[in-house]
Amino acid sequence: MQVAVAGKGGSGKTTIAGTLARILARRGSMVRAIDADSNPNLAVTLGMDPAVAFAMSGLPPGLLRVVRDENGTSETVLVKAPREIFDEYGMDAPDGIRLIVGARVEHAGTG
Amino acid sequence: MRGIIQDLQSDGDDVTVLDLEAGLEHLKRGTASSSDTLLVVAEPYYRSLETATRAADLGRELGIGRVGIVANKVRDDRDANAISQVFEPRGLPVLGVVPFDQSVVLADQTPAALIDIAPDSPAVRAVEALVDRLGPRPPAPGSG
Numbered sequence: 169m170q171v172a173v174a175g176k177g178g179s180g181k182t183t184i185a186g187t188l189a190r191i192l193a194r195r196g197s198m199v200r201a202i203d204a205d206s207n208p209n210l211a212v213t214l215g216m217d218p219a220v221a222f223a224m225s226g227l228p229p230g231l232l233r234v235v236r237d238e239n240g241t242s243e244t245v246l247v248k249a250p251r252e253i254f255d256e257y258g259m260d261a262p263d264g265i266r267l268i269v270g271a272r273v274e275h276a277g278t279g
Numbered sequence: 280m281r282g283i284i285q286d287l288q289s290d291g292d293d294v295t296v297l298d299l300e301a302g303l304e305h306l307k308r309g310t311a312s313s314s315d316t317l318l319v320v321a322e323p324y325y326r327s328l329e330t331a332t333r334a335a336d337l338g339r340e341l342g343i344g345r346v347g348i349v350a351n352k353v354r355d356d357r358d359a360n361a362i363s364q365v366f367e368p369r370g371l372p373v374l375g376v377v378p379f380d381q382s383v384v385l386a387d388q389t390p391a392a393l394i395d396i397a398p399d400s401p402a403v404r405a406v407e408a409l410v411d412r413l414g415p416r417p418p419a420p421g422s423g
Contacts, residue, residue, distance in 0.1 A: 169294050169315060169316060170288045170295045170297070170315050171295065171296050171297065171316045171318060171413070172297040172299055172314035172317050172318070172343070173318045173349075174299045174303075174305070174306060174311070174317060174319050174334045174338070175319060175327075175330075175334070175351075176301060176302060176320075176322075176326075176327055176330045178301075179322050179327060179351060180320060180322070180351040180377070180383065181301070181351075182298055183383055183393055183402075184375075184377065184406060185296055185297075186298075187393050187402070187406040188406055188410060189294075190392065190394045191394070191403075191406055191407055192294050192296070192410060193294075197293060197294040199293065199296060200293060200294070200295045200296070201295070201296045201297075201298070202284055202287060202295060202298065203298050204284055204297060204298060204299050204300055204305060205298055205299065205300045206300055207301075212391070212392070213386075213392055213393065214392055215392030218390055227283060231283050232282050232283055232286075246286045246287070250286065250287045250288075253287060262392070262395070268287065270283070270284055
């Protein structure tokens with residue numbers, strides 16, 4: 169199951185996403201969490217230490233490359249398997265969850 | 280970033296939970312297009328319901344198999360009914376109803392995971408009920 173959680177800022181979407189992930193993990197699923205919000209808070213709602221969560225870096229550039237087939241159609245593909253990307257760039261959260269933070273806006277205007 | 284997130288979700292039978300950017304931008308850009316389930320969190324007031332309706336419509340346009348609403352910060356039956364009356368006629372199921380819960384405020388303030396500091400709280404119970412409704416398997420394409 170690939171669940172995306174959407175909502176307005178302040179709607180409580182991240183608390184619901186984090187709680188949902190923890191419950192799914194406790195029920196035996198291997199859960200991967202992706203924080204795609206530019207103001208990432210999922211780590212804390214998953215139960216990670218706030219200091220550790222704040223120090224998490226986003227994904228580095230260069231994980232996608234463009235491939236072209238003989239018809240000239242191009243698409244982007246990951247340079248590594250998703251599993252490897254979660255292993256390499258993810259962090260452990262409670263109940264065996266592995267978390268990736270997509271983008272962290274370090275300073276206003278850079279994101 | 281959009282492409283990476285699309286591809287990161289497409290691996291195997293495990294569960295991926297993707298917390299999208301607040302608002303509609305990620306849905307417009309298709310970041311969630313690899314998802315099989317979109318949960319749109321809606322609060323019981325007009326602007327939130329309006330945004331949630333647009334988010335759900337965008338999710339359907341992306342071809343996400345199951346698009347459902349999670350009502351949040353619901354204080355009473357009137358709130359719950361207001362949400363159902365907006366979404367049910369549009370064919371959008373309300374998959375979860377999470378009550379307004381002081382434990383959520385406490386979790387935000389601490390900060391800590393809600394499930395760690397208040398595992399038996401009404402809000403956690405409501406998300407458990409949501410997980411029950413989602414079931415163990417993703418919906419078959421086109422069934423939602």
